[in-house]
Amino acid sequence: MATVKTTLNRRSFLKASALAGGGLMLGFNWLAGCQTDPTPAPLTLPEDWFEINAFVKIGDNGVVTIMSPNPEFGQNVKTSMPMIVAEELDVDWQRVIVEQAPFNPAIYTRQFTGGSQGIRQGWTGLRMAGAAARHMLRQAAARAWQVPLEEVTTHAGVLHHAASGRSAGYGEMASAAATMPVPEEVELKDVADFTIIGTSRKNVEARKIVTGQPLYAMDQYREGMLVAMVVHPGRFGMRLKSVDDTAARAMPGIRDVFPIQTFADGYERNYFDTNTFPELVAIVGDTTWQVMNARKALRIEWEPIEDTEIRVAGFGGTQTVRIPAGLESTPDHAARMAEQAARPGRVVRRDGNPEAAFRRAARVIERTYTAPFLAHNCMEPINCIAHVTADRAELAGPIQAPEFIERTLAARLGLPPERIDIQMTRMGGGFGRRAYGHYLVEAALISQRMNAPVKLIYTREDDMTFGVYRPAYHATYRAALDEAGRLIAFHVKAGGIPESPLHANRFPAGAVDHYLAEEWALDSNITIGAFRAPRSNFIGGVEQAFLDEVAEAAGKDPIAFRLELLERARTRPVGERNDYDPVRFAGVLERVRDASGWGTDDPPGVHRGVAAYFCHNSYAAHVLDLVIEDGTPVITRVCSAIDCGIVVNPDAATNMVEGAVVDGIGNALYGAMTFTDGLPDHRNFDTYRMIRHAEAPKAIDVHFVESDVAPTGLGEPPFPPVFAALANALYRATGTRLYEQPFAPHLEAFVQQTTG
Amino acid sequence: MARFQLTVNGRDVEVDVDPGTPVLWVLRDHLQLVGTKYGCGIARCGACTIHLNGVAVRSCVLPVSSVGEQAITTIEGLSADGTHPLQQAWLEHDVPQCGYCQAGQIMSAAALLARNPSPSDEEIDAAMNGNLCRCGTYLRIRAAIRTAAARG
Known part of the structure; x- marks a missing residue:
C-alpha cells in the first residue's frame, strides 16, 4: 500500500451528526453494476445518515452515498468519480447511491469539466476521500472492540477483526466513525488490489434518462417561474441600437421586454467571459411558445460596432484583445489566411538548421490544410434557471466551469460569492461550449429585473448563431527527405481566426534534427471558444494526414514510418521540451496495428487509413476502414487503441471513444459554419449537417493499453486523429488527397468526376 | 386561447392554449411531461419524438389543434415502470x-x-x-x- 498525506482541508471533513432522517434522500439504487438484471430492487433507505466527510455519507443500514464533485455532460464522471471513492472506501457498489455534489470549490476543489482533466486531477483526492472514510470506520471499530487499529480489516462494506472473529457492517460503525479524528495520512490500495476500478459499471443515471425523468435544467420548473429569451444581433460586427417592442408587448402572455448588458462598464473579463454579444434584448412571458412567437414581433435596429479593445484576465496574465469592426465573410477569411500564411510567422520552436536542411533535401513536400469554424451544437440548447432576490442568487444550469462564472455573477450582481448558489445540472452535451457561462449572467439579470424565477431558453437558432465557435484554421507543412527517404527536416506554419492551432512541442518535434514551428493569428469579431480538444482537433488531424503523405513519398508503411520516428525520439531526442512520451505513443500504434491486422490481415476491397495523436495527456491511434458505395463513404470498421493509463470504467470509456470516433467522422465530413457579411449561414439542423445513424461506422473496436499509470483524460484525445484516419482512408479509396475540411463536398465532386 | 381535450399516456387531460402551440410545449409547459425534449423546433433532430396513435411524430411541429382524439404517448408513458x-x-x-x-x-x-x-x-x-x-x-x-x- 502507498501512504499518502491527506491534502483535503479541514472543511472537507465536517463531521455532521445524523442528517434529518432518510427522507431527504430520494435516490434509488439505479446502479446496476455488473449485473445483467436491468431492474434491480431499490435499496432500502436508512433511518439515519452519518457524514464521514464531504464525499461520503453512510446510512445506519450500510447504504452509502457518494458525492460526485464535477459537472456531468455525458463523459460519465458521475459514475466513474464515485467509483474511485468507493474503491478506497471498500464498499459493495450495489449499495452505493450517487449524488451530484453542490458547487463548493473550497470543499470539492476543482469542479470544472473540461480539458479531459476530471479523472486525472480528481484521482488522488477522490482516493483519499474514500481511504480517509475507511480509516475512520476502522478506528471506530478498533475502539468499539478494544483491538489495535492495524488488526481491523475491511471487505465490501464490512469491518472484520480476524483474531476475535468480530465483524460489523459499515452502517453499525458509521455514527462512531463520524466522530473520529480525520487521519493525517491514509493508505491507498495497490492497483493490483482494485475491485471496482477497472470493472465496468453502468451509468448511474441511465434509468432516469431512459424513462424521461427531469435531469436537465431545461426540464426544471419553479413556482411562479417565467420564461425568457434573449435576442442577439443577427450579424457579427453589429450591436443593439434600439428596440420597438410595441407589437410584442401586446401579444398574449408577454410580461416585459428590456435590454440587458452582460458585463458592467469597466469590468475586467476572465478567460471564460466570452465577448459574444454582451448587449441583448430580453423578452419575458408566461410560456415558451408565447415568448417564441412574440419575439418575432420585436422590431430591433442594430448598428455596426467600432474597433474596440477589451482586457481579459487569462491564464497567462491580463491580455488586450482587439475586436475589429466590420462584417466578415468566409471567402474573405480564406483570402486573409492565405495572405498571412505567405508571410513569416512567430517562431515558436526551432531545432537545428531547417533552412539549410531544406536546401539540401532530395525532395521537399509542401501541403496546406484548412478547416472552417464549427458550432458545438449541443443537443440541449443553452438555458438556465435563475432566481435572484435582494440578497441571494440561485442558478441551476448546464455549466462546465462554475467557478469562473461565479466570479462574473458576483461582480455583475454585486453579491458576494457565498450568496450565489449554482446548481450543476446534468448537461445535454458540453464539448467546451458550456465553459462559457454568459447565459447564467443573462438569466440572473432577467430574474433580478422581473423579481421572479426565470428560465432562460435559447432557441436552436439562438444557440447556433451565438458564436463561441471552434476557430477557422490554416496550416502549411513542409517535409524534407534525403536520398534515402529519411525525414531530415520538418516545418509547420499554422494560424487561425482568431487563434493559432499550433502545439510546437508535439510529435514529430523531437524526432527530426531540423525542425521549425511558426504561428500566426488574425483578429476577428466572430467569437470562439474551446471545442473538444481545442487546437488539437485541427492540428492533430492535418499533421497526421501530412505524415501519411510523407511516408508514402518516402516509400514507407505509414505505421512503420511513424514508429521509426518515435524510436528516434526515444533514443536520441532532439530538443528538451517534447511534450509526449515516445514509448507510449509507439505503444498505441503497435497496438492498433496488431488489433486491426494492419498489413497482415487487411480486409479485401476495403480502404484503410491510420493516424495517431497525443493530447490532453493521453495517446490514441485509429485504423479506419471504408468502402465507397454510390459515391458515399461507408465506414465499415474503426479500430482504436488508447493509452490513458488506468481505465476506471472500461465500458463507459469505450462508449466515450466510440462517440469521439463518430464525432470526428461527422465533423471531418460535414462540419462547417460559414458567414456572409457577418451573418452565420447556418441556423439550424436543416442546413448545418451533423452525422446521423446511417453515416456512423458499422463497427468500432476499442482497445485500451493495459497500464498501472495514474489515469489521464479520455474525452478529447481520441477525437483529433479521427480526422486524419478518415482523410488517409479516403485517399486510398479515391486516389485524391483532401486538404480542405469538411470533406463531403469534395467527395461529391469526386463522384461526379468519376461517374460523369 | 382554446380548450383541447387530449389523451396523454392513457390519461384524459384538458389544456387551454393557443391552437398553434406545438404539442412539445403543451407537454412540457402545461402538463409537466418534460421527458420529451426540445432540440431544434423544425423536426430535424428527433429529440421531441412522441407517438400519435403509435406512430412516431415530431411534437415540435405538431400543433395541438391537429391532435384531435389521437392518443399521445410520451417517454413517460412508454411503460409503467421503465420495463419496455x-x-x-x-x-x-x-x-x-x-x-x-x-x-x-x-x-x-x-x-x-x-x-x-x-x-x-x-x-x-x-x-x-x-x-x-x-x-x-x-x-x-x-x-x-x-x-x-x-x-x-
Whole structure:
C-alpha cells in the first residue's frame, strides 16, 4: 500500500451528526453494476445518515452515498468519480447511491469539466476521500472492540477483526466513525488490489434518462417561474441600437421586454467571459411558445460596432484583445489566411538548421490544410434557471466551469460569492461550449429585473448563431527527405481566426534534427471558444494526414514510418521540451496495428487509413476502414487503441471513444459554419449537417493499453486523429488527397468526376 | 386561447392554449411531461419524438389543434415502470452519454419495432436517421434495438 498525506482541508471533513432522517434522500439504487438484471430492487433507505466527510455519507443500514464533485455532460464522471471513492472506501457498489455534489470549490476543489482533466486531477483526492472514510470506520471499530487499529480489516462494506472473529457492517460503525479524528495520512490500495476500478459499471443515471425523468435544467420548473429569451444581433460586427417592442408587448402572455448588458462598464473579463454579444434584448412571458412567437414581433435596429479593445484576465496574465469592426465573410477569411500564411510567422520552436536542411533535401513536400469554424451544437440548447432576490442568487444550469462564472455573477450582481448558489445540472452535451457561462449572467439579470424565477431558453437558432465557435484554421507543412527517404527536416506554419492551432512541442518535434514551428493569428469579431480538444482537433488531424503523405513519398508503411520516428525520439531526442512520451505513443500504434491486422490481415476491397495523436495527456491511434458505395463513404470498421493509463470504467470509456470516433467522422465530413457579411449561414439542423445513424461506422473496436499509470483524460484525445484516419482512408479509396475540411463536398465532386 | 381535450399516456387531460402551440410545449409547459425534449423546433433532430396513435411524430411541429382524439404517448408513458424491452436494452448496452436525445431515440425505435418487429440494419438506420445524437452513441442504439428485437 502507498501512504499518502491527506491534502483535503479541514472543511472537507465536517463531521455532521445524523442528517434529518432518510427522507431527504430520494435516490434509488439505479446502479446496476455488473449485473445483467436491468431492474434491480431499490435499496432500502436508512433511518439515519452519518457524514464521514464531504464525499461520503453512510446510512445506519450500510447504504452509502457518494458525492460526485464535477459537472456531468455525458463523459460519465458521475459514475466513474464515485467509483474511485468507493474503491478506497471498500464498499459493495450495489449499495452505493450517487449524488451530484453542490458547487463548493473550497470543499470539492476543482469542479470544472473540461480539458479531459476530471479523472486525472480528481484521482488522488477522490482516493483519499474514500481511504480517509475507511480509516475512520476502522478506528471506530478498533475502539468499539478494544483491538489495535492495524488488526481491523475491511471487505465490501464490512469491518472484520480476524483474531476475535468480530465483524460489523459499515452502517453499525458509521455514527462512531463520524466522530473520529480525520487521519493525517491514509493508505491507498495497490492497483493490483482494485475491485471496482477497472470493472465496468453502468451509468448511474441511465434509468432516469431512459424513462424521461427531469435531469436537465431545461426540464426544471419553479413556482411562479417565467420564461425568457434573449435576442442577439443577427450579424457579427453589429450591436443593439434600439428596440420597438410595441407589437410584442401586446401579444398574449408577454410580461416585459428590456435590454440587458452582460458585463458592467469597466469590468475586467476572465478567460471564460466570452465577448459574444454582451448587449441583448430580453423578452419575458408566461410560456415558451408565447415568448417564441412574440419575439418575432420585436422590431430591433442594430448598428455596426467600432474597433474596440477589451482586457481579459487569462491564464497567462491580463491580455488586450482587439475586436475589429466590420462584417466578415468566409471567402474573405480564406483570402486573409492565405495572405498571412505567405508571410513569416512567430517562431515558436526551432531545432537545428531547417533552412539549410531544406536546401539540401532530395525532395521537399509542401501541403496546406484548412478547416472552417464549427458550432458545438449541443443537443440541449443553452438555458438556465435563475432566481435572484435582494440578497441571494440561485442558478441551476448546464455549466462546465462554475467557478469562473461565479466570479462574473458576483461582480455583475454585486453579491458576494457565498450568496450565489449554482446548481450543476446534468448537461445535454458540453464539448467546451458550456465553459462559457454568459447565459447564467443573462438569466440572473432577467430574474433580478422581473423579481421572479426565470428560465432562460435559447432557441436552436439562438444557440447556433451565438458564436463561441471552434476557430477557422490554416496550416502549411513542409517535409524534407534525403536520398534515402529519411525525414531530415520538418516545418509547420499554422494560424487561425482568431487563434493559432499550433502545439510546437508535439510529435514529430523531437524526432527530426531540423525542425521549425511558426504561428500566426488574425483578429476577428466572430467569437470562439474551446471545442473538444481545442487546437488539437485541427492540428492533430492535418499533421497526421501530412505524415501519411510523407511516408508514402518516402516509400514507407505509414505505421512503420511513424514508429521509426518515435524510436528516434526515444533514443536520441532532439530538443528538451517534447511534450509526449515516445514509448507510449509507439505503444498505441503497435497496438492498433496488431488489433486491426494492419498489413497482415487487411480486409479485401476495403480502404484503410491510420493516424495517431497525443493530447490532453493521453495517446490514441485509429485504423479506419471504408468502402465507397454510390459515391458515399461507408465506414465499415474503426479500430482504436488508447493509452490513458488506468481505465476506471472500461465500458463507459469505450462508449466515450466510440462517440469521439463518430464525432470526428461527422465533423471531418460535414462540419462547417460559414458567414456572409457577418451573418452565420447556418441556423439550424436543416442546413448545418451533423452525422446521423446511417453515416456512423458499422463497427468500432476499442482497445485500451493495459497500464498501472495514474489515469489521464479520455474525452478529447481520441477525437483529433479521427480526422486524419478518415482523410488517409479516403485517399486510398479515391486516389485524391483532401486538404480542405469538411470533406463531403469534395467527395461529391469526386463522384461526379468519376461517374460523369 | 382554446380548450383541447387530449389523451396523454392513457390519461384524459384538458389544456387551454393557443391552437398553434406545438404539442412539445403543451407537454412540457402545461402538463409537466418534460421527458420529451426540445432540440431544434423544425423536426430535424428527433429529440421531441412522441407517438400519435403509435406512430412516431415530431411534437415540435405538431400543433395541438391537429391532435384531435389521437392518443399521445410520451417517454413517460412508454411503460409503467421503465420495463419496455427497448428501455431495458438501452440499460444493458449502457447507451447514453449526455442522454438528452435518448428519449426521442427510444420513441422512434419503439414505433419502428411496433410495425416491424425484426428490422434489418438498413431498416433501423432508415427509421432512426431523423434522430440526432451529438455524443455519437449510434452504434449502441443500433445494438440495443437489435437486442430488443431479438427478444421479440
